[in-house]
Amino acid sequence: xxxxxxxxxxxxxxxxxxxxxxxxxxxxxxxxxxxxxxxxxxxxxxxxxxxxxxxxxxxxxxxxxxxxxxxxxxxxxxxxxxxxxxxxxxxxxxxxxxxxxxxxxxxxxxxxxxxxxxxxxxxxxxxxxxxxxxxxxxxxxxxxxxxxxxxxxxxxxxxxxxxxxxxxxxxxxxxxxxxxxxxxxxxxxxxxxxxxxxxxxxxxxxxxxxxxxxxxxxxxxxxxxxxxxxxxxxxxxxxxxxxxxxxxxxxxxxxxxxxxxxxxxxxxxxxxxxxxxxxxxxxxxxxxxxx
Amino acid sequence: xxxxxxxxxxxxxxxxxxxxxxxxxxxxxxxxxxxxxxxxxxxxxxxxxxxxxxxxxxxxxxxxxxxxxxxxxxxxxxxxxxxxxxxxxxxxxxxxxxxxxxxxxxxxxxxxxxxxxxxxxxxxxxxxxxxxxxxxxxxxxxxxxxxxxxxxxxxxxxxxxxxxxxxxxxxxxxxxxxxxxxxxxxxxxxxxxxxxxxxxxxxxxxxxxxxxxxxxxxxxxxxxxxxxxxxxxxxxxxxxxxxxxxxxxxxxxxxxxxxxxxxxxxxxxxxxxxxxxxxxxxxxxxxxxxx
Numbered sequence: 263x264x265x266x267x268x269x270x271x272x273x274x275x276x277x278x279x280x281x282x283x284x285x286x287x288x289x290x291x292x293x294x295x296x297x298x299x300x301x302x303x304x305x306x307x308x309x310x311x312x313x314x315x316x317x318x319x320x321x322x323x324x325x326x327x328x329x330x331x332x333x334x335x336x337x338x339x340x341x342x343x344x345x346x347x348x349x350x351x352x353x354x355x356x357x358x359x360x361x362x363x364x365x366x367x368x369x370x371x372x373x374x375x376x377x378x379x380x381x382x383x384x385x386x387x388x389x390x391x392x393x394x395x396x397x398x399x400x401x402x403x404x405x406x407x408x409x410x411x412x413x414x415x416x417x418x419x420x421x422x423x424x425x426x427x428x429x430x431x432x433x434x435x436x437x438x439x440x441x442x443x444x445x446x447x448x449x450x451x452x453x454x455x456x457x458x459x460x461x462x463x464x465x466x467x468x469x470x471x472x473x474x475x476x477x478x479x480x481x482x483x484x485x486x487x488x489x490x491x492x493x494x495x496x497x498x499x500x501x502x503x504x505x506x507x508x509x510x511x512x513x514x515x516x517x518x519x520x521x522x523x524x525x526x527x528x529x530x531x532x533x534x535x536x537x538x539x540x541x542x543x544x545x546x547x548x549x550x551x552x553x
Numbered sequence: 554x555x556x557x558x559x560x561x562x563x564x565x566x567x568x569x570x571x572x573x574x575x576x577x578x579x580x581x582x583x584x585x586x587x588x589x590x591x592x593x594x595x596x597x598x599x600x601x602x603x604x605x606x607x608x609x610x611x612x613x614x615x616x617x618x619x620x621x622x623x624x625x626x627x628x629x630x631x632x633x634x635x636x637x638x639x640x641x642x643x644x645x646x647x648x649x650x651x652x653x654x655x656x657x658x659x660x661x662x663x664x665x666x667x668x669x670x671x672x673x674x675x676x677x678x679x680x681x682x683x684x685x686x687x688x689x690x691x692x693x694x695x696x697x698x699x700x701x702x703x704x705x706x707x708x709x710x711x712x713x714x715x716x717x718x719x720x721x722x723x724x725x726x727x728x729x730x731x732x733x734x735x736x737x738x739x740x741x742x743x744x745x746x747x748x749x750x751x752x753x754x755x756x757x758x759x760x761x762x763x764x765x766x767x768x769x770x771x772x773x774x775x776x777x778x779x780x781x782x783x784x785x786x787x788x789x790x791x792x793x794x795x796x797x798x799x800x801x802x803x804x805x806x807x808x809x810x811x812x813x814x815x816x817x818x819x820x821x822x823x824x825x826x827x828x829x830x831x832x833x834x835x836x837x838x839x840x841x842x843x844x
Binding site for chain 1: 558559560562563566567572576577579581582583584586588589590591592593594597598628629631632633634635636639642643646647650659660661662663664665666667668669670672674676678680
């Protein structure tokens, strides 16, 4: 069983409208609030060599990225920490605080508990005008498929390409870009933290009547990585917090957004790379069913 | 180092106004939102014998109780689960969903991850009109000290008094009571989940210029428990989600709230039981500093 199978079980209880996007969307007076929570563990989510400050920064960044991917403004963040050693809390809190400050968000509270393995859960709340929310659902045949930045850099950092280390451990969520993409009227958006390939399949799930065709020659690759490995990382590497979005051709380019067109939405369901079915793999949590 | 010492370190970074209450309070259009997150672990927070459904219920209830303790209405809940086995998610989600339904809250999303020890983090968002928020700060000398329900029942359940088992594992947050207490203009409020004694000391911390004097003869005790043990549990037992509040004498009693007066706020700082300093102990997480 993987993340996406578990999610289907949750959707059966709370409704699939709430589980399709990076954030839940609720109405509060004249605005929409977007709500998201992320759980990270030391052994699976924080590469060896990170400082506590960087762990705090990354924990805040992943949640702020989810908010950015809805076109929303991050407002408030809560941080719950299961600590192996109490003295780590100060560094983690300082890192999360710095990331919040950088992106205009306020760290307003949290909870602590003792835990054998460091566990950090961040919950973020953003706000957006109802007509500016961008969801995963909404792609139309003929739309461009676009993404910000360079896919694969974070995984390249994990694989020892030192110039990409900070992309991995101090990710920069695309907050201003997400808002600009929302203002421009993009038809669908998400972040690519599980990798570009899986993200395209997530868009396919949310938009079953269209298809997603990308071209390898249009994909940017992490600098300093041999071409074949670069393509592999760009398609299947995790840990990037770039934005993947679709928009009508007349809405592109978008002022202030460093993005590239990587393909097009078609009227034939399927996720294709250069005309062939793209392999469905990337970063997925797996559970052992019996132990 | 304990919870409260760690919290002081966090307050130095994010500001003490945000760490004093059960929830952070932020402004959203005409309303206040209250935000809170709680982390629970199987070995330390869920008594042996609980079902996954009850684990989900309890996880939602502790967060809803924090919202109730501000006089607010619970609106939305997010649930992050670190799962030892993926198949537990369905039961946990169903229990949390049921608790949300019971108290008018919506379970709108979450996150999952694999973890050796089951870890559940719930984040709740409530709403309240600005003039109805009740904080920990605000007690005035001459106010009554009051609490809902019977302190010590949850811990009695843990100690084998079977009639109190469900108070322990399926706690009922005092949502309607919290709102009524807020409407009545109470001067301060919190829930007593760490025990009555520690909660009184938390009120003392938030209100350093007044004191809290309670009387043992005024305290209700868990039914079926010998008197001395009952007093011990009522003062120092954890896991109750009753509300502790102070209010001016002319505001009491409050329609629809099953509460008792247990003492009075004085102009002399200190927490006293029958005229003697009350021992400062209860449910506290403790960290091992070196291992």
